[in-house]
Amino acid sequence: MTHSFSQKAGLLSHHTIKKSVVVVLIACILYPFSSLKAQNQDSLMLRKLYDYYLTKSKCYSNLDYLATKIGGRISGSTQAEQAVQWAKRAMYAAGADTVYLQPCMVPHWVRGQKEKCSISSTKLKTTTGLNCVAMGSSVGTGAKGIKARVIEVSSFEELEKLGENKIKGNIVFYNVSFDQTKIKTGSAYGEAVKYRSRGASHAAKYGAIGSVVRSMTSVADNEAHTGNMTYDTSISKIKITTIAISYKAADLLHQTLLKDKDALLYIETHCQTLPDAPSFNVVGQITGTEKPNEFIITGGHLDSWDNGQGAHDDGSGVVQSIEILNAFKALGIKPKHSIRAVAFMNEENGLAGGEAYARYAQINNEKHLAALETDAGGFTPRAFGIDTLNGLYNKAVKWKNLFAPYLIERIDVGGGGADIGPLEKLGVPGMAYEPDVQRYFDIHHTAADTFDKINKRELELGAAAIGALLYLIDLHY
Amino acid sequence: MTHSFSQKAGLLSHHTIKKSVVVVLIACILYPFSSLKAQNQDSLMLRKLYDYYLTKSKCYSNLDYLATKIGGRISGSTQAEQAVQWAKRAMYAAGADTVYLQPCMVPHWVRGQKEKCSISSTKLKTTTGLNCVAMGSSVGTGAKGIKARVIEVSSFEELEKLGENKIKGNIVFYNVSFDQTKIKTGSAYGEAVKYRSRGASHAAKYGAIGSVVRSMTSVADNEAHTGNMTYDTSISKIKITTIAISYKAADLLHQTLLKDKDALLYIETHCQTLPDAPSFNVVGQITGTEKPNEFIITGGHLDSWDNGQGAHDDGSGVVQSIEILNAFKALGIKPKHSIRAVAFMNEENGLAGGEAYARYAQINNEKHLAALETDAGGFTPRAFGIDTLNGLYNKAVKWKNLFAPYLIERIDVGGGGADIGPLEKLGVPGMAYEPDVQRYFDIHHTAADTFDKINKRELELGAAAIGALLYLIDLHY
Numbered sequence: 001m002t003h004s005f006s007q008k009a010g011l012l013s014h015h016t017i018k019k020s021v022v023v024v025l026i027a028c029i030l031y032p033f034s035s036l037k038a039q040n041q042d043s044l045m046l047r048k049l050y051d052y053y054l055t056k057s058k059c060y061s062n063l064d065y066l067a068t069k070i071g072g073r074i075s076g077s078t079q080a081e082q083a084v085q086w087a088k089r090a091m092y093a094a095g096a097d098t099v100y101l102q103p104c105m106v107p108h109w110v111r112g113q114k115e116k117c118s119i120s121s122t123k124l125k126t127t128t129g130l131n132c133v134a135m136g137s138s139v140g141t142g143a144k145g146i147k148a149r150v151i152e153v154s155s156f157e158e159l160e161k162l163g164e165n166k167i168k169g170n171i172v173f174y175n176v177s178f179d180q181t182k183i184k185t186g187s188a189y190g191e192a193v194k195y196r197s198r199g200a201s202h203a204a205k206y207g208a209i210g211s212v213v214r215s216m217t218s219v220a221d222n223e224a225h226t227g228n229m230t231y232d233t234s235i236s237k238i239k240i241t242t243i244a245i246s247y248k249a250a251d252l253l254h255q256t257l258l259k260d261k262d263a264l265l266y267i268e269t270h271c272q273t274l275p276d277a278p279s280f281n282v283v284g285q286i287t288g289t290e291k292p293n294e295f296i297i298t299g300g301h302l303d304s305w306d307n308g309q310g311a312h313d314d315g316s317g318v319v320q321s322i323e324i325l326n327a328f329k330a331l332g333i334k335p336k337h338s339i340r341a342v343a344f345m346n347e348e349n350g351l352a353g354g355e356a357y358a359r360y361a362q363i364n365n366e367k368h369l370a371a372l373e374t375d376a377g378g379f380t381p382r383a384f385g386i387d388t389l390n391g392l393y394n395k396a397v398k399w400k401n402l403f404a405p406y407l408i409e410r411i412d413v414g415g416g417g418a419d420i421g422p423l424e425k426l427g428v429p430g431m432a433y434e435p436d437v438q439r440y441f442d443i444h445h446t447a448a449d450t451f452d453k454i455n456k457r458e459l460e461l462g463a464a465a466i467g468a469l470l471y472l473i474d475l476h477y
Numbered sequence: 478m479t480h481s482f483s484q485k486a487g488l489l490s491h492h493t494i495k496k497s498v499v500v501v502l503i504a505c506i507l508y509p510f511s512s513l514k515a516q517n518q519d520s521l522m523l524r525k526l527y528d529y530y531l532t533k534s535k536c537y538s539n540l541d542y543l544a545t546k547i548g549g550r551i552s553g554s555t556q557a558e559q560a561v562q563w564a565k566r567a568m569y570a571a572g573a574d575t576v577y578l579q580p581c582m583v584p585h586w587v588r589g590q591k592e593k594c595s596i597s598s599t600k601l602k603t604t605t606g607l608n609c610v611a612m613g614s615s616v617g618t619g620a621k622g623i624k625a626r627v628i629e630v631s632s633f634e635e636l637e638k639l640g641e642n643k644i645k646g647n648i649v650f651y652n653v654s655f656d657q658t659k660i661k662t663g664s665a666y667g668e669a670v671k672y673r674s675r676g677a678s679h680a681a682k683y684g685a686i687g688s689v690v691r692s693m694t695s696v697a698d699n700e701a702h703t704g705n706m707t708y709d710t711s712i713s714k715i716k717i718t719t720i721a722i723s724y725k726a727a728d729l730l731h732q733t734l735l736k737d738k739d740a741l742l743y744i745e746t747h748c749q750t751l752p753d754a755p756s757f758n759v760v761g762q763i764t765g766t767e768k769p770n771e772f773i774i775t776g777g778h779l780d781s782w783d784n785g786q787g788a789h790d791d792g793s794g795v796v797q798s799i800e801i802l803n804a805f806k807a808l809g810i811k812p813k814h815s816i817r818a819v820a821f822m823n824e825e826n827g828l829a830g831g832e833a834y835a836r837y838a839q840i841n842n843e844k845h846l847a848a849l850e851t852d853a854g855g856f857t858p859r860a861f862g863i864d865t866l867n868g869l870y871n872k873a874v875k876w877k878n879l880f881a882p883y884l885i886e887r888i889d890v891g892g893g894g895a896d897i898g899p900l901e902k903l904g905v906p907g908m909a910y911e912p913d914v915q916r917y918f919d920i921h922h923t924a925a926d927t928f929d930k931i932n933k934r935e936l937e938l939g940a941a942a943i944g945a946l947l948y949l950i951d952l953h954y
Contacts (some may be wrong), residue, residue, distance in 0.1 A: 051658045055657050059693045455919070458916070
C-alpha cells in the first residue's frame with residue numbers, strides 16, 4: 001500500500017485520484033490520530049496501573065511475610081520449602097488461574113555453626129576477632145579450624161608470582177577493594193567477584209590451606225558478604241576453606257600484617273554439602289485469552305542467602321513479579337497471551353531452577369515472547385534493558401515517552417538475567433528491570449539484607465514499571 | 478561568515494574557490510573536531526572530578542560532624558551558631574581563599590519542652606497518647622494545655638461549610654493524606670502542606686482553639702513531621718496552637734472519633750517566639766582568575782529543624798556545596814569566575830539568609846551568572862532543573878551527553894530554590910539539583926532525619942554532579 005501510494009503520489013491531479021489512493025490517503029491522515037489514540041489509551045492504562053500499585057498493591061506486605069516470617073532461604077533449606085509453599089499460596093491469592101510447581105534438584109549446602117576468624121600476633125600481643133562469613137559451596141574446617149600465616153595479595157598475578165614457595169601451608173588473603181569510581185556498582189562487583197568465586201582454587205593450586213577475601217561492598221562497614229564459590233578442578237583438585245571478612249576486618253588484617261607479617265590467622269567453618277535436594281520453581285499464570293500457549297514472563301528468585309532475610313536479593317523481585325497477577329485481577333485486564341510470574345529456585349548457588357524452567361518450556365513447546373528478570377534489588381526504578389531479538393527492543397523503545405512520567409528515562413539495548421539465561425539460550429528475548437543500585441552492594445549477601453531496608457514506594461514503583469511493560473508487550477504483540 | 482559562505486557555496490567550481498571561502502571551509506571542517514576535542518576535554522575533566530568525589534571527598538565526614546556533633550540547628554539556636562562557626566572552618570579547610578559571614582536577623586522560635594497530645598474517650602474508657610510535634614512559629618499552650626472535642630475535616634471547603642457553629646471552642650483535625658499516586662513526592666507535599674502552613678488561621682477564623690494535621694509523609698509510620706506555619710492575619714488575627722501528629726496517630730484519632738465523636742483531645746505545647754536574633758550566612762569563595770566579580774554559586778541551608786539532625790534537610794546540600802571548594806583545590810582547578818559555596822541561614826522559618834545574600838549581592842554590585850540550590854536531600858542524582866534566563870538552559874542542555882555516563886539523564890527546563898529565590902528575583906538564572914526523592918518525605922522534618930539515613934555514594938554522586946555542572950559553566954562562560 002505504501003509502495004503504490006508513493007508511485008501514484010507524483011501523478012496526483014484533481015481528476016486522476018483513484019479509489020485506492022483515496023483509501024491510502026485517508027489511512028495516512030488517520031494513522032497519526034489512531035497511533036496517538038493508541039498511545040493515549042496506553043497512557044491512561046499505565047496511569048491506572050500505577051495508581052493500583054501505589055495505593056493497593058500487596059508486594060510490600062508480601063515481602064514483609066517472605067523476608068521476616070520465612071527469612072533467609074538457601075536452596076534445600078526448610079525455609080526454601082516454606083517459601084515455595086508461600087509463593088504457591090500468594091500466586092493463587094493474587095489471581096493466578098494456574099500455579100505450577102516445577103521440580104528441580106538443588107545443591108544442598110549448609111553453613112552449620114557460625115564461622116569464626118581471628119588474627120593473633122605474638123609480636124603485638126594481640127588476638128582480634130574478624131567478622132567473617134564462609135562462602136556458599138565451600139568446605140568446612142570443622143571444629144579444629146585452621147591456623148596459619150597470611151599471604152596478602154591484590155591479584156591472581158601477584159599470587160602467581162609468589163608461587164608455591166611462598167604460598168604453601170599458608171592462608172591467602174585477596175585484599176581487593178571495590179573500585180568506587182565505577183558509576184554502576186555492578187561493574188565494581190563484576191571485577192572483584194572472581195576472587196570470591198575462584199580464589200580458593202587459585203590459592204589451593206599453590207598449596208594454600210585456606211583463602212580469605214575482602215567483602216565485595218561499596219561501604220566501609222563491618223558486614224561480611226557471602227556469595228557462591230566454585231571449586232574449579234581445572235585449576236586445582238584440592239578443596240580448601242574460603243571466607244569473606246568485612247571491609248573493616250580486612251583493613252584491620254592488612255594493618256596487622258604490616259606490623260607483623262608472622263601474625264597467624266585462625267579460621268573455623270562448619271559448612272557441609274549434603275546430597276542434592278528436591279525443590280521447585282513456582283509459576284503463577286493468568287492464561288491468555290487469545291494465545292494461551294504464548295508466554296510473557298517476569299521472574300525473581302525465591303532462594304536467598306541464609307545469613308540475611310533475602311529482602312532486596314531477591315524477595316523484592318519475587319513479590320514484584322507476583323504483583324502483576326494482583327494488578328491484572330484488580331483492573332480486570334485479560335491478557336491475550338499467558339502472563340507468568342516465576343519464582344525461580346536456586347539462583348544463588350546453582351541455577352537449577354532457571355535450567356528447569358527452560359527445560360519444561362522446551363518439553364511443553366511453550367513459545368515465550370519475552371522474559372523479564374528483576375534481581376537487582378527493590379530500589380527506585382531507572383531503566384529497562386531489553387534484547388534486540390525479534391524486534392523486542394525496537395518495539396519497546398517506542399514506549400519510552402509512556403514511561404517518562406514515571407521517571408524511567410532509559411530503555412537500554414540488551415537485557416536478561418541469571419535465571420532466564422537458559423531460556424535466552426533457547427532464543428527468547430530477555431529483559432532486565434534496572435533499579436538504582438547505588439545502595440545495593442552495601443547489603444548484598446549480608447545479614448543486613450533485611451526488610452527494614454526496603455522502601456515501600458521504591459518497591460511499588462519498580463513493580464508498577466514491570467507490570468506496565470508486560471501489559472504493553474501483551475497488548476501490542 | 479556563514480552568510481557569505483552560503484552565498485558563495487552555490488557558485489563553487491574547481492577554479493573559483495576564493496580565499497575567504499577556503500578559510501570558511503576549513504573552519505567548517507575543523508569545527509566539529511575542535512568541538513569534539515572540547516567535549517573530550519570536558520569529558521576527561523568530569524571523570525577526574527567524579528574520581529575525586531568518589532574516593533577523596535570530605536562531604537560525608539563533614540556531614541557526619543554537622544549532623545551528629547552539632548545536630549538540629551534551628552535559627553537562633555546555639556547549634557545554629559555552632560554550625561556557622563563550623564561552616565567557616567570547613568570552608569577555609571576546603572580551600573576557600575575568602576570566607577564571608579553575611580549578617581542577618583533571624584526569627585528565634587523555640588520549641589521548649591516536648592509536646593504532648595492524647596485522645597480520651599469516656600465512652601470507650603481509653604486515653605491514648607499520640608506522637609506529635611508542634612509547628613515551627615506556632616504559639617504554645619503552656620503547661621495547662623488545651624482540651625476539647627475534635628472536628629475532623631478533609632479540606633478547607635469542608636471546614637467552611639461546618640462554620641463557626643460547629644467549630645467554635647473545638648480543635649480542628651485536618652485529616653489529609655499525601656496523594657501516593659503522585660510520582661514526584663514533592664507534588665504530594667505541595668498539595669498537603671497548606672493545612673500545615675495556614676490551617677491554624679483558617680481554624681481560628683471559625684473559633685477553633687487549636688488545629689492538628691496528619692503528618693506530611695509518604696510512609697505510614699509513627700514519625701511526627703514538623704515544619705513552618707504562618708499566622709495569616711488576613712484570615713484571622715487569633716493565634717492558636719497547631720501540631721502535626723504521626724500518620725499512625727492520625728489513623729488512631731480518626732478511628733477513635735468514628736467510635737466516639739465526643740472524645741476529647743489534649744494538646745500541650747511549650748513553644749515561644751523570642752526577639753529576632755543575629756545570625757549569618759556563611760559564604761566560601763575561590764576568587765576567579767579572570768572575572769573575580771562574576772559569580773557562580775551553589776548553596777544549601779545551614780539551619781534545620783530542631784527535632785532531628787538535619788542530615789538530608791539540608792546538611793547534605795551544605796556539604797555538597799562546600800565540597801566544590803575541596804574538589805577544585807584537589808584538582809588544581811583555577812576558575813575564571815568566582816565560585817562560591819553558600820551555607821544559607823534560616824530557610825526553614827523565614828528565608829532571612831536568602832534575602833540577605835541577594836541584598837549584599839546588590840549592594841556590592843556582584844554579577845551572578847548562575848545560582849544552584851541543593852535542598853532535596855542527599856539522594857541518588859537524577860536531574861538538574863535549569864532556568865532558560867540568559868541562555869543558561871540552552872547551554873547546559875548541550876552537556877547532557879557529558880552527564881549520561883554518570884546516570885543523570887535529564888536536564889529539565891526551570892530550576893531554583895527557596896534560598897536563591899531573592900537572587901532569582903534580581904534576574905539571576907536559578908538551578909536546582911534534583912536527586913531521587915522517593916524516600917525524602919519519609920524523614921522530612923522528623924526526628925528520623927539523621928546521619929544514618931545518608932548513603933555515602935549517593936551523597937558523593939550528588940556533590941560530584943553539582944561540582945561538574947559548575948565547572949562547565951565556569952569554563953564555557
